[in-house]
Amino acid sequence: MLITGAVVSVGLLAVSLRRLDYQALPQAAVLAATFFVASLISVPLGPSSVHLLLNGLMGLLLGWTAVPALFVALVLQAAFFGFGGVLVLGVNTMNMALPAVLCALVLRPLLPRAGPRAMFLIGAAAGAAGVMLTGTCVALSLGLSGEPFWPAAKAIVLIYIPLALVEALMTGTVMSFLNRVAPELVLHGEAPHV
Amino acid sequence: MQPSPLSPRGGRLLAQHDPRLLVVALVLFALVTVSLKTPTAAAVALAAALALAAAGGLPLRELLRRLAVLEGFMLVVLATLPFTVPGEAWLTFGPLTATREGLFTAVLIALKANAVVLALLGLLGGLEPAVLGxxxxxxxxxxxxxxxxxxxxxxxxxxxxxxxxxxxxxxxxxxxxxxxxxxxxxxxxxxxxxxxxxxxxxxxxxxxxxCRGFQGRLYLLDSHRWRFPDTAWLVGLLPLLAGLLALDRLS
Incomplete structure (x- = not known):
């Protein structure tokens, strides 16, 4: 499972790096840093608090660039906060990046024609899809390690559901905010100098 | 002015080595630790990782706070494993039966996961992010x-x-x-x-x-040199890791 994750992540990174222009690096870095900082904000939820994944929003705004941006954020989190280990880096990147790429491919093309209401809904869909797909990928990674892990995998999917709801609401808010304040970021955030 | 969330909290003891040594040592240690199959060897690996974390000089509170994050995720797995791995009954709570084999697996996973994260925090805790890059x-x-x-x-x-x-x-x-x-x-x-x-x-x-002529290339200007002690450390590390594997397979 560790090896599958590493192979898939290396493949995704190779594709996305080829698409990433050197000139776009500064902008990708600033957005990657924004997502890193935003994911440090602890959002109260019920009696506890959660951190956002934001991979749906990243896919929506960055397109394929979300993959290296997520990878960099995960490397920094692993090295400086000890989140996850060294060897699960590949699996983690896959679990975060696949949903982001899916949001980029499916939802991103809808953005140019979306009205204010649709913008919120697309954002909400990306937020919910990002979290739930990541949760499912984590559960699958665990479940494929052996049958005894199945109950834990199911529990993890359940834990992700409330997180997905909060993230949907927040990602929707972010998208309608951006639509009002900086529509150019929503429409072609990836390529400022075509 | 607030320090960056990424500024190193650890000491300078390990950070004076070539950072490549630290990264390579970490990957080797993690690979060996994950492949261990006996709790004895895993406990030795955890002890070694504790020593590394102590040498890394991360404050104890910081260390515990970061381990707590790992434990939160691990708890779900560790709490269910004793009941899901088939084997000899050990404890019974109503309809649930915990097995010795399940407990064994849970303990093994907990030891290994903590060892890898402790080694990571110890080895890389004192590095500046740019140096790691x-x-x-x-x-x-x-x-x-x-x-x-x-x-x-x-x-x-x-x-x-x-x-x-x-x-x-x-x-x-x-x-x-x-x-x-x-x-x-x-x-x-x-x-x-x-x-x-x-x-x-x-x-x-x-x-x-x-304006400053950026053409898509940053130059990696670092002053770290691979020195003799770094080679010595790496060569010294290999028999230790081999010993850990031997302890695991032969006991």
Missing amino acids: HALGRLGLPEKLVHLLLLTVRQIALLDQEQRRLRQAMRARAFVPRSDRHTWISYGNLIGMLLVRSLERSRRIEAAMR
Whole structure:
């Protein structure tokens, strides 16, 4: 499972790096840093608090660039906060990046024609899809390690559901905010100098 | 001025070595630890990782706080495993039966996971993020990825300050985070504002970098040299890891 994750992540990174222009690096870095900082904000939820994944929003705004941006954020989190280990880096990147790429491919093309209401809904869909797909990928990674892990995998999917709801609401808010304040970021955030 | 969220908290004892040595040592240690099959060997690995963490000089509170994050995720797995691995019955709670084999697996996983994270915090805890970026670049990570990492590290420090300013402005308007819709929408707007500000910033940075002749290439200027003691450490590490494997397979 560790090896599958590493192979898939290396493949995704190779594709996305080829698409990433050197000139776009500064902008990708600033957005990657924004997502890193935003994911440090602890959002109260019920009696506890959660951190956002934001991979749906990243896919929506960055397109394929979300993959290296997520990878960099995960490397920094692993090295400086000890989140996850060294060897699960590949699996983690896959679990975060696949949903982001899916949001980029499916939802991103809808953005140019979306009205204010649709913008919120697309954002909400990306937020919910990002979290739930990541949760499912984590559960699958665990479940494929052996049958005894199945109950834990199911529990993890359940834990992700409330997180997905909060993230949907927040990602929707972010998208309608951006639509009002900086529509150019929503429409072609990836390529400022075509 | 607030320190960057990424500024190193550890001591300088290990950080004086070539950072490539630390990264290579960490990967080797993690590979060996994950392949262990007996609790004895895993416990030895955990002890070695504790020694590394002590040598790394991360304050104890910091260490515990970071381990707690790992434990939160592990708890789900560890609590269910004794009941799901088939084997000889050990404890019975109503309809649930915990097995010895399940307990064994859970303990083994807990030991190994903690050993890897402790070793990571110990070995890399004293490194500056930029130094780590350079080390990864020298070890063959694609150039674009290294550039992205180095630029991101710099931006994180700046954007964290921006985020603090925005949050302070919210507090000044008597905003208190609660578990309700108002809080979530306010935080959504906060993240949106952060994105808008950061996009403006990235335009300025790009213009400034072009003014200085940036053509898509950063040069890795680091002063670290691979020295004899680094080779000695690496050579010294191999028999220790081999010993750990031998202890695991032969006992």
